[in-house]
Amino acid sequence: MQIAYNARDLTEAHIIAGLLGAHGISAHVGGHYLQGGLGEIGAAGFTNVQVDEDDYLEARRLIAEYEGAATEDGRSVPPVNDAGEFYARWFLLLLLAVAVGFVLTL
Template identity: 35%
Template sequence: MIIAYRAANIADAHLVRQMLEAEGIPAFIQGEYLQGAVGELPANTEILVRVSDDRYDDARAVVAEWESGEPVVFDDDEDGEDATAAATAPTAKRSAIRYFLLFVAIVVGGSVAMMLLQRLAEG
């Protein structure tokens, strides 16, 4: 497996992984459980999104397209509408939905993991 993306944080890594998998590119996040660990491990462990060697070019194309996206800027004019903001609002809405779904997935996944760990600890 080869590194397709170096994430700034865990949410960023999951977002990229979900985008890749939506395009049919299986992806794996390395280092997500090490971030912020204490003791022998450094607290700033790198989080990597990896893909198989044969899908690297496809993955980099998806990541490059995402990285080249324009940030959404909302400037209200006197009428309360800005043409640029109105044109980018659907993109902003999709991004907000993606982040919300990512948040829900992390919360649900964490809850399930906690429940499994408790059951394992009980016997």
């Protein structure tokens, strides 16, 4: 099996797997148990969609169509700005700064 898509989260991975399944491509979503590794913070980047090597090129073509969903005039839709991921990164940075400050006071 090859990784056809690295998803931001579990939901997106299942959307892609469903898209591929609708076109007759068997897909496996990996990374289910890694999502809770950071507690309630929405962990990102741990999930992927895997397909058989024979289906890899067709899967990548379908995913490319999905990612570049065109408007009526043929221009690509700009990607959605994920503010949640932005705030999660700043929260983790703040948490790290507090931890370093705590260790330095010991």
